[in-house]
Amino acid sequence: MSFLKNKTDIIVGGLIIGVVAALLVLFGNPANMGFCIACFIRDTAGALGLHRAAAVQYIRPEIIGIILGAFLVALVKKEFAPRGGSAPMTRFTLGFFVMIGCLMFLGCPFRMIVRMGGGDLNALVGLVGFVCGILTGVFFLNKGYSLKRTYSLPKLEGTILPAAVVVLLILLILAPEFIFFSEAGAGPGAKHAAIAISLAAGVIVGAIAQRTRLCMAGGVRDIVLFKDFRLISGFVAILVAALITNLILTAATPGSFFKLGFAEQAVAHTDGLWNSLGMYLVGFGAILLGGCPLRQLVLAGEGNTDSAMAILGLLVGAAFCHNFGLASSAKGPTANGQIAVIIGIVVVFIIAAVNTFGKKADA
Amino acid sequence: MALLDARGLACPEPVMIARRAMASKEKAYQIVVDNPTAKENVTRYAEHQGYRVSVTEKNGEFTLDITK
Numbered sequence: 001m002s003f004l005k006n007k008t009d010i011i012v013g014g015l016i017i018g019v020v021a022a023l024l025v026l027f028g029n030p031a032n033m034g035f036c037i038a039c040f041i042r043d044t045a046g047a048l049g050l051h052r053a054a055a056v057q058y059i060r061p062e063i064i065g066i067i068l069g070a071f072l073v074a075l076v077k078k079e080f081a082p083r084g085g086s087a088p089m090t091r092f093t094l095g096f097f098v099m100i101g102c103l104m105f106l107g108c109p110f111r112m113i114v115r116m117g118g119g120d121l122n123a124l125v126g127l128v129g130f131v132c133g134i135l136t137g138v139f140f141l142n143k144g145y146s147l148k149r150t151y152s153l154p155k156l157e158g159t160i161l162p163a164a165v166v167v168l169l170i171l172l173i174l175a176p177e178f179i180f181f182s183e184a185g186a187g188p189g190a191k192h193a194a195i196a197i198s199l200a201a202g203v204i205v206g207a208i209a210q211r212t213r214l215c216m217a218g219g220v221r222d223i224v225l226f227k228d229f230r231l232i233s234g235f236v237a238i239l240v241a242a243l244i245t246n247l248i249l250t251a252a253t254p255g256s257f258f259k260l261g262f263a264e265q266a267v268a269h270t271d272g273l274w275n276s277l278g279m280y281l282v283g284f285g286a287i288l289l290g291g292c293p294l295r296q297l298v299l300a301g302e303g304n305t306d307s308a309m310a311i312l313g314l315l316v317g318a319a320f321c322h323n324f325g326l327a328s329s330a331k332g333p334t335a336n337g338q339i340a341v342i343i344g345i346v347v348v349f350i351i352a353a354v355n356t357f358g359k360k361a362d363a
Numbered sequence: 364m365a366l367l368d369a370r371g372l373a374c375p376e377p378v379m380i381a382r383r384a385m386a387s388k389e390k391a392y393q394i395v396v397d398n399p400t401a402k403e404n405v406t407r408y409a410e411h412q413g414y415r416v417s418v419t420e421k422n423g424e425f426t427l428d429i430t431k
Contacts, residue, residue, distance in 0.1 A: 006407060079398075079399050081397075081398065081423060083371075086371070086373070141375065141379060142379075146372070146376055148371075149370065149371030149372055150371045150372075150373065151371060213374075213400050213403070213404075218374075218375075221375065222375070225375060225378070225379070225382070226375075226378060226382065226408055226411070227411070228407065228408065228411070230407070290373045290374065290375075304373075
């Protein structure tokens, strides 16, 4: 089985992640949202009062778990290596616009897979845009795109984000009055598994993603660039496991975990053009960042402060989305959101072009 | 033998550097990287191209000796 060479770990890891994602819905997460890095960072931004959309406010333990899982495994494996200095403001900006693309589509690439596993065909339309965005990014990579080198930093620098999410966990458990939590029935923010379950799920995914270097955007990129099918194997494994788990849960429980079609999907809309353009922005931006939002969390856990900057960009982007009406809803995209996605695509093109053609002299 | 410095670069850039260099089809290359992901990815790419790879680690940097 030469195809399986170098892939067994990521396929097994992907299968576990797919099952965990589907089970989180059984335990209380919103439908087709066992995991969504974008939605969960957005909910966390809401809980901190960075936006005041009452439907989406909750400190998501999955995010905390992924960062801590990657951090702990990296420490044990002696791969914790604080570094940074590779265009931090550019990475912040890319993170900001990736979030705008995600909230146009209503999901990060991870949730796009989870939505496909739940039968949501709108996610397939999103996938078309995502792949086109990746191919655009690959075009610039082939022309020499680079955000230049990182440098080693003191241990403290790489420890700040893992420490900050521990503080978030404490705030979640203590639930002081100044933290906002969506009230029951208010929207997706009110739907969540128990803290311990969500945290454990996050740690498992963070640990597996750290070991396997799993990335949702890297799969298509590596096939095109290097004819390397490793990362796409993880992507497909998550999809297969989520799909099968959803079908089993639908048969074995009173709930519905799988519904094939476009209409009336959970936390989704049917506007194909904007689903596609939103994910185009996400795919393009993720390639320029060197990885999808999940990969940024894992790299930040390993001490990469450039990825931490991208995460802060995602966080601020999420706050902007809800403060200025950029995020879509089940009714569809907003005019403001459409303008923001177009601006995002233009900005990302400029970042790609400047870092490809404008820096030859100081390379 | 071609010497390539990919320290400080995040994937896929080290593999891009290896790919560009290997277009000249030399018999041996030496690439230095400074993170395990780059080490794994460059190794996988080189082996896929029919090279043998031996890795030595020193102070968190990996030197990959790549030969036909």
